[in-house]
Amino acid sequence: MPSIAARHSAAPAPRSAPVTVALVGAEFGWGSSGKLSAVLAALQDRSALPLRFVGLASGLGRPLLAGHAVDGWYDLPDDPGLLGPSVREFVRSQEVRAAVVVLDGAAAKALLAAGVPTVFVDSLPFLWSEGDRPALPLDATVYCAQKSVELPPECLEVLADARELRWVEAVIARPRASAPEGGARRNTGRPYRRALVSLGGLRAPNLADPEHYPRLVVPAVLEALAAHGIEEVHIAGNLPRDLAGRLVDSSTAPPRTTAGPLGHGAFLERLDACDVLLTSPGLTTLLEAGGLDVPTVCLPPQNLSQIFNGRYHSRALGAPLRVLWPKEVLVEEDAVALRSESEDHALRLIYGAIAAAARGDGRQAVGHALRDGVLDALRRSAGVEDWGALTTTVGTGGAAQVADALLGVLGTAGPLA
Missing domain, CATH: 3.40.50.2000 (Glycogen Phosphorylase B;)
Structure with missing residues (x-):
């Protein structure tokens, strides 16, 4: 597969442009893109910084994010050996200052290696054991693990080595104003139609x-x-x-x-x-x-x-x-x-x-x-x-908590080399 630079030519944004944040969702299902959508909505409400978003990989979930302002999507090579160089070129050409990555450990590691402060969102922490350790970006700038009903000891042992672990609530879109409070569903008791x-x-x-x-x-x-x-x-x-x-x-x-x-x-x-x-x-x-x-x-x-x-x-x-x-x-x-x-x-x-x-x-x-x-x-x-x-x-506050983690990273991140 051609490099990112060959597939997507783009001049670096001027220094006065909004701060560029990369978005990545795992190529597994649509859940990671749903989480990115919720985080983007939270950032719109919370960020005093002008932000520009660029998407990396996430081919499966791109349609779910069509309603958000993402300034282009960029493919990654199928060959793992080309991942690092491709990500470095993407970071350079797009002047990426930070990243939010949901469940894609390989992409998170490549971004970190390229010098990009990265917020990693792990919505399945209860799954991991020692055999999964190599795939997890435990050195992420912020490792946001979603709270779970149950956390087996083996997963806690792995996550204990995360450099900056934060437990966050469910990373989901905010319920609509029409949703009832207190757990009482509208028209409770009627037959389903x-x-x-x-x-x-x-x-x-x-x-x-x-x-x-x-x-x-x-x-x-x-x-x-x-x-x-x-x-x-x-x-x-x-x-x-x-x-x-x-x-x-x-x-x-x-x-x-x-x-x-x-x-x-x-x-x-x-x-x-x-x-x-x-x-x-x-x-x-x-x-x-x-x-x-x-x-x-x-x-x-x-x-x-x-x-x-x-x-x-x-x-x-x-x-x-x-x-x-x-x-x-x-x-x-x-x-x-x-x-x-x-x-x-x-x-x-x-x-x-x-x-x-x-x-x-x-x-x-x-x-x-x-x-x-x-x-x-x-x-x-x-x-x-x-x-x-x-x-x-x-809880339901995870999207805002991840957004705040990213804004905190942007507040402390220096210029990339």
């Missing part, structure tokens, strides 16, 4: 085929929603183009079923307007739904973090609101046991199990089991009184 289905994480690294998960899950979810009396559903997320439409069977889906990706602001508006959310349990989505007190059912996990997220969600709300994979597909404890070696070991097992189920002869049986699991979870959701419990546990 409008549903939102959200699938993220489908373009993760090392995921061989992003269609396996939705092919197993989406038809089962739509059939369950129709059986539950849902009249309108929208399928959102980073699904392969046109796949959602191909998975909709008009004979078994709710009568008004639509599909298509949503920008972050549009997603929050749709979330606020729906009666129930069914989502692969990405943490940002669960926390945003909690901030709006939206009834939420967790679909089967796509990766290791989603196993923990779904468990924390059900525990906080006091009801089993998770749809589990049939044991013939995946035994979660087998994946959790591999966590001590590293996240990647567990991911290989999970991805392989889902792929085998999608290609196997038992797809119909898996679909029936998932449909029944969704229906059971929807029925159990009627007993939940406080849908904001998970979000309340970890």
